Amino acid sequence: MNQIKYFSSLKINNKTLFLICFLLWLSMFALYSQSIQFDFVDYDDAAILLAHPNLYNENSFISSLKEILYNYFPREEPLVLRDITWALDSYIFGFKNPLGYHLGNVILNSFNVSFLFIFLFLTTGQILFSLLISITFGVLPVHVEPVCWIMGRKDLLVTFFMLSALIFQTLFLEAEDYRKKRFFYLGTILFTITALVSKINALTFFMVLAAHQIFYLYIKGYSSPKESLDFKHICKKILPWLLPHFLISLYIYSWYNSIVSSHGLLGRGPGSFSSEHIKNLMIFIPLVMSLYAKMIFIPFYDFSVSYYRPNVNLPLETSDLVISIFTALTVICLLIITFCKKKDIFFYLITFFILMLPYCNIVYIGIWAASRYVYFSSFCILAAVFSTIFILTKHRQDIRQFLFFIWVLYIAVNVFYNYDYQKAWKNNHSLWLHENSLKDPSILSYEALARSFFNLAKAANNPEIKTSLLNQADVIIKKGIEKYENLGVKKSGYYTTETAYYSKLYYLKGLIVELRYNNLDLQLEYFTKACNIHKSSLNVMMMARVYYNMALKSHDSEAKKILAEKSLNYFEEYVVLNKNDGIANKKNLLMLYHSYETKFPFLQDKTKKIRLFLLNQLKNR
Numbered sequence: 001m002n003q004i005k006y007f008s009s010l011k012i013n014n015k016t017l018f019l020i021c022f023l024l025w026l027s028m029f030a031l032y033s034q035s036i037q038f039d040f041v042d043y044d045d046a047a048i049l050l051a052h053p054n055l056y057n058e059n060s061f062i063s064s065l066k067e068i069l070y071n072y073f074p075r076e077e078p079l080v081l082r083d084i085t086w087a088l089d090s091y092i093f094g095f096k097n098p099l100g101y102h103l104g105n106v107i108l109n110s111f112n113v114s115f116l117f118i119f120l121f122l123t124t125g126q127i128l129f130s131l132l133i134s135i136t137f138g139v140l141p142v143h144v145e146p147v148c149w150i151m152g153r154k155d156l157l158v159t160f161f162m163l164s165a166l167i168f169q170t171l172f173l174e175a176e177d178y179r180k181k182r183f184f185y186l187g188t189i190l191f192t193i194t195a196l197v198s199k200i201n202a203l204t205f206f207m208v209l210a211a212h213q214i215f216y217l218y219i220k221g222y223s224s225p226k227e228s229l230d231f232k233h234i235c236k237k238i239l240p241w242l243l244p245h246f247l248i249s250l251y252i253y254s255w256y257n258s259i260v261s262s263h264g265l266l267g268r269g270p271g272s273f274s275s276e277h278i279k280n281l282m283i284f285i286p287l288v289m290s291l292y293a294k295m296i297f298i299p300f301y302d303f304s305v306s307y308y309r310p311n312v313n314l315p316l317e318t319s320d321l322v323i324s325i326f327t328a329l330t331v332i333c334l335l336i337i338t339f340c341k342k343k344d345i346f347f348y349l350i351t352f353f354i355l356m357l358p359y360c361n362i363v364y365i366g367i368w369a370a371s372r373y374v375y376f377s378s379f380c381i382l383a384a385v386f387s388t389i390f391i392l393t394k395h396r397q398d399i400r401q402f403l404f405f406i407w408v409l410y411i412a413v414n415v416f417y418n419y420d421y422q423k424a425w426k427n428n429h430s431l432w433l434h435e436n437s438l439k440d441p442s443i444l445s446y447e448a449l450a451r452s453f454f455n456l457a458k459a460a461n462n463p464e465i466k467t468s469l470l471n472q473a474d475v476i477i478k479k480g481i482e483k484y485e486n487l488g489v490k491k492s493g494y495y496t497t498e499t500a501y502y503s504k505l506y507y508l509k510g511l512i513v514e515l516r517y518n519n520l521d522l523q524l525e526y527f528t529k530a531c532n533i534h535k536s537s538l539n540v541m542m543m544a545r546v547y548y549n550m551a552l553k554s555h556d557s558e559a560k561k562i563l564a565e566k567s568l569n570y571f572e573e574y575v576v577l578n579k580n581d582g583i584a585n586k587k588n589l590l591m592l593y594h595s596y597e598t599k600f601p602f603l604q605d606k607t608k609k610i611r612l613f614l615l616n617q618l619k620n621r
Contacts, residue, residue: 028109029107037099079199102148106147124219146371161194208354211354290327307368314487547563568607575588
């Protein structure tokens with residue numbers, strides 16, 4: 001029977017290893033099983049998935065592949081494998097059935113926990129160490145978001161492929177047969193590619209593979225943790241093997257970057273090398289890392305889908321600067337000490353920072369912190385902590401027994417909060433009720449909860465219920481506007497989501513007026529306010545729509561012409577904002593014909609210009 005040896009010289013056979021993996025998989029599936037019945041939430045689910053039935057054809061998987069890989073390729077975020085797995089879910093369970101998407105997430109997460117155990121066991125040879133970390137990783141409440149949110153598919157997929165690559169690299173390092181080594185090596189290249197097309201944040205993963213090879217002997221216990229690195233060996237024997245991984249990562253990143261740039265998703269703020277940007281990175285990166293430490297270790301943390309602090313557009317408090325400096329100094333000291341004396345622990349720490357590097361807003365500042373960002377990298381912090389505990393209690397069995405008891409209690413608490421937090425993701429309304437009930441709710445939570453009440457009001461047939469729901473939406477909007485205006489948002493060159501959601505609160509007020517009174521003048525007031533705050537494509541389209549309706553209702557020919565021209569000007573602006581969206585261009589052509597060319601023929605010079613622009617965009621695509 002094949003035997004796998006581990007550090008303490010005990011043995012474990014393959015059947016036992018498989019049983020442990022299966023039990024881990026089963027327990028994780030059970031923990032998240034309630035989420036399989038959850039609904040969609042109105043936070044990217046609609047815009048990224050439900051708005052594209054052409055990509056996820058429930059009647060033909062082949063048709064979906066054709067759309068994903070050819071007709072609609074590349075989309076604004078070209079994550080090919082994510083889209084293919086969603087297409088498969090749609091084909092098996094139905095496009096508008098959330099069960100398939102949620103089931104896929106739960107299955108992937110279960111595999112990730114099992115794969116983490118396999119990787120740690122193969123790399124360290126320590127079964128207890130690997131098992132404790134894998135169980136702890138699996139029950140952390142910070143992982144609820146990527147598992148219970150359909151949009152978390154890319155985080156689960158990229159983790160799956162990165163773990164697969166690490167497992168294959170471990171087998172490559174241990175293999176003696178040339179054919180096996182070649183097979184495992186090619187596997188690392190394949191899984192690096194699949195990770196990159198699952199989520200571009202795998203960009204730095206080739207560095208993780210390099211660190212794994214460089215520090216492998218220290219992690220495995222073959223070399224003393226204090227022993228110096230052989231840089232000559234690293235340069236000649238390790239780095240050349242990883243050159244293909246680096247070149248592939250560089251090529252895919254360049255391709256991806258060109259696509260997202262064409263959609264206007266980059267360059268929203270000061271340049272990457274500006275003094276202001278560098279100063280912000282130095283302050284905010286340590287601050288965010290301290291936030292992630294709390295997310296990982298505090299099971300009752302106020303987990304949110306949108307952490308609006310820290311924020312470059314909000315004033316920093318003295319305590320923020322103190323935390324930032326303290327965190328930076330602590331991290332530097334830990335890295336220096338572990339590199340000199342405990343290179344096995346250094347591997348876990350440096351891997352964490354390598355994995356988090358793409359989330360550090362180096363190029364431009366977007367979202368600083370998100371629970372899903374720390375999904376995979378959290379295992380590194382756990383491994384560093386458990387390694388330290390194992391070393392400090394090496395000859396103290398009594399302390400180990402006590403700490404094991406504490407660990408069991410900690411796991412129980414995490415399971416409780418994990419399971420409880422999952423309920424917030426049951427449906428759209430429950431999510432935003434949870435988000436808005438936090439100690440410091442984001443402006444997004446006010447906007448999304450108000451929108452949820454508004455949508456419920458639209459669907460209500462009972463006039464009293466409709467009025468009650470609209471009143472609740474009004475109250476939430478008022479609170480949200482007050483919250484934003486008391487934040488002290490600074491004017492800067494950076495894009496801020498809080499300001500965008502602030503504008504949406506006025507946009508919602510306009511929709512409520514439309515539903516209640518259909519007063520076009522009052523609608524125009526609110527939509528103008530929203531557009532002045534943030535000129536998004538949504539706000540611009542609403543301006544076009546209001547002026548369009550005013551033009552239709554006007555009996556004065558001169559006024560009709562002025563209003564129609566204003567509407568068309570906003571429509572043209574909307575077309576330009578969405579010029580890189582092929583489907584939007586087709587819809588806009590139809591809208592141009594039905595709403596302007598047929599209704600307002602006196603605008604033919606301008607409509608002809610817009611039509612030519614749209615046709616050119618479709619031709620170029």
